[in-house]
Amino acid sequence: xxxxxFQRCIHPHCGATLGVDETTFACPRCGGLLDVAYDWPxxxxxxxxxxxESKWADRHNPLNFSGVWRFRELLPFAPPEQVxxxxxxxxxxxxxxxxxxxxxxxxxxLFLQYEGLNPSGSFKDNGMTAAFTHARMVGARRAxxxxxxxxxxxxxxxCSATGLMRAIIFIGSGKISYGKLAQALDHGxxxxxxxxxxxxxxxxxxxxxxxxxxxxxxxxxxxxxxxxKTVMYRVLEALRWEAPDxxxxxxxxxxxxxxxxxxxxxxxxxxxLQRLPRLAVINAAGANTFFKLFGQANLRWEGGKPDxxxxxxxxxxxxxxxxxxxxIASAIEINRPVNLPKALRALDGCGGVVHxxxxxxxxxxxxxxxxxxxxxxPASAASVAGARxxxxxxxxxxxxxxxxxxxxxxxxxxxxxxxxxxxxxxxxEEVLGTRGVRRATYANRAVQVPNDLDEIIKAIExxx
Numbered sequence: 001x002x003x004x005x006f007q008r009c010i011h012p013h014c015g016a017t018l019g020v021d022e023t024t025f026a027c028p029r030c031g032g033l034l035d036v037a038y039d040w041p042x043x044x045x046x047x048x049x050x051x052x053e054s055k056w057a058d059r060h061n062p063l064n065f066s067g068v069w070r071f072r073e074l075l076p077f078a079p080p081e082q083v084x085x086x087x088x089x090x091x092x093x094x095x096x097x098x099x100x101x102x103x104x105x106x107x108x109x110l111f112l113q114y115e116g117l118n119p120s121g122s123f124k125d126n127g128m129t130a131a132f133t134h135a136r137m138v139g140a141r142r143a144x145x146x147x148x149x150x151x152x153x154x155x156x157x158x159c160s161a162t163g164l165m166r167a168i169i170f171i172g173s174g175k176i177s178y179g180k181l182a183q184a185l186d187h188g189x190x191x192x193x194x195x196x197x198x199x200x201x202x203x204x205x206x207x208x209x210x211x212x213x214x215x216x217x218x219x220x221x222x223x224x225x226x227x228x229k230t231v232m233y234r235v236l237e238a239l240r241w242e243a244p245d246x247x248x249x250x251x252x253x254x255x256x257x258x259x260x261x262x263x264x265x266x267x268x269x270x271x272x273l274q275r276l277p278r279l280a281v282i283n284a285a286g287a288n289t290f291f292k293l294f295g296q297a298n299l300r301w302e303g304g305k306p307d308x309x310x311x312x313x314x315x316x317x318x319x320x321x322x323x324x325x326x327x328i329a330s331a332i333e334i335n336r337p338v339n340l341p342k343a344l345r346a347l348d349g350c351g352g353v354v355h356x357x358x359x360x361x362x363x364x365x366x367x368x369x370x371x372x373x374x375x376x377x378p379a380s381a382a383s384v385a386g387a388r389x390x391x392x393x394x395x396x397x398x399x400x401x402x403x404x405x406x407x408x409x410x411x412x413x414x415x416x417x418x419x420x421x422x423x424x425x426x427x428x429e430e431v432l433g434t435r436g437v438r439r440a441t442y443a444n445r446a447v448q449v450p451n452d453l454d455e456i457i458k459a460i461e462x463x464x
Contacts, residue, residue: 005077007222008037010342011304020077021138024210025221033341035262036077036222040270046073049241049272052233067091068129068230074266075130075226084132086161088125089230091117093238093403098372099384102365103402104391110402111244112384113235114374116409119161120183122331122377123231123256123407124154130227131217132158135165140215144168144208146201148252148330149180150408155217156187168214170194170201177330177377177413197324199336219255220338228259229266235403236273243277245400248390250382250407251281251290251354252332254343261346277403279352280396281343282386284362284379286327286435289314289335290343291356301348306341328359328416328435331379331408353395357385359435363420367442370417375410383407421445 007018009027016029017037025034046052052071055064063069063080067089072080093113100110115123128151135143143165145151152169159167167189171181173196184191194201202218209216219225236243243264249256257279267273283291293299297310317323318335325335337343346352357365359378365388366381383404390396410417419431421443428440449459 004039004042006037007034009033010035010345013304023138023140023215025216033220033339034222036075036226038076043076044073045270046272049236049267052237062087066129067234068126068227071230071233074233074263075229077223077226078130078133078137082133082137083129084136084158084162084164085129086119086125086158088118088129089234091115091231091234093235094374096369096372096374099368102368103384103388105396105398105400105402109400110387110404111238112369112374112404112406113231114376114406115231116374116376116380116406116412120150120154120157121409121412122150122154123228123405124150125157126230127219127224127227127255127259128154128158128217131221131224132162132165134221134223135215135217138215140165142166142168142212143215143217144170144205145217146170146198146205147176148198148333149176149412150331151218152176152189152191153180153183153187156184156189159189160187165215166190168192170205170208172197172201177415179412179414198334199325202336202338218338219253219258225255225259225262225339225342228256229263231256231405232260232263239401243273243275244403245277246280246387246396246402247277247405248280248282248383248387248402249405250329250332250379251283251343252287252334252337252379254281254290254337254339256405256407257281257346257352258339258342261342261349261352265349276350279347279350280386280390281347281352281354282382283354283356284327284329284332284382285356285358287325287329287333287335288356290337290340291354293340294344294347294354295356299344301341301344304345306344311340326435327362328432328437329362329377329379329382330413331377332382353390355386355389357382357389359432360437360439361385361389363416363432363437364441366417367420367440367444369406370410371442371444374406375417376406377408377410377412378416380406380408423448
């Protein structure tokens, strides 16, 4: 491969390469996942990370306005004229002392990276702008995904905002929140609901995309993960280019941790970062494949040769016992994460860990995040619940600087929020009780009063 940008199998023992215009997204030699790879000396990478700060002053340039393409020298696969951006990546890293107290770290040490400010309300827009740009480069007219909600919303937004492609979305039966489904429908996507869960939808969308030549935007697509790298660039920028001690991220399809690990390893390779943070992936207990394999079965990267038999045996067990993913955190309700090998590599490079949290712990953490000023969807709060558990177990120290990724906006799944805080026991039990959530520890319940001025005033004085 003589090009400066190409695709390469992630397994070093294979090393197969493909051109940047290929859209199979699977190694033709071993069937493994692919990376977007760069011959950095030929691409003139930045000499200092601080050089990116100057682009903030050029807000009229759409590429510099984007929180993804502002870092285009670190994902240089696309000519600038091909880039499709809708202003994604205008996100914040907020110090959260009230949440720090809940987690158990010192004041000033816990930060929330809030990706809910993206146009579609989740982190997915970081990757979608990159995947969409690649789709444009190869002349795609239709783009498809399987989704628990956020990917479909992002794809639908990009298709409708640009008018360049038709969105085709596969969802499982009853496995998507109305807040996310509303986005897909409102933005004109063709929505196909199949009998099954996300894992079934993921299998079918890959088959359909191959058969019909439709561009696939799920995170098996390595170009999507290039966009998701930029979440970490913005975190580093907000911390004045100093790596935190920990980055804690919810684990679903494992695209984020894979992208974050690649970002940090590339920055180290380029001499732009001297110290790597540790990565912590948090599964929901009802969708805990990565925790079971990494945390309990000791599955590791092993230099690019992870034990495939242990993975296959675990999936066979899921099938034999008819185990389906089940969690209130629908965005990470996935039993067969497609990026599992890349996630293993990321944890190997960054000294990572994997843990699981219950739905009860997720919703309690979500309530504390909301009370601290940033609302998030349930899956996002897995990062905070996980950080708290890692602190309790002594893995995270009280003085460590910790960044928790909040992947999506609170209004992505308002039903869970209202059920948690409601005074209606029936609603609570119908929405949350079946998920093993037995109490609303930090509920902010509505105060019910008669339609009487004196009684209203009395209630306000009593509770405020």
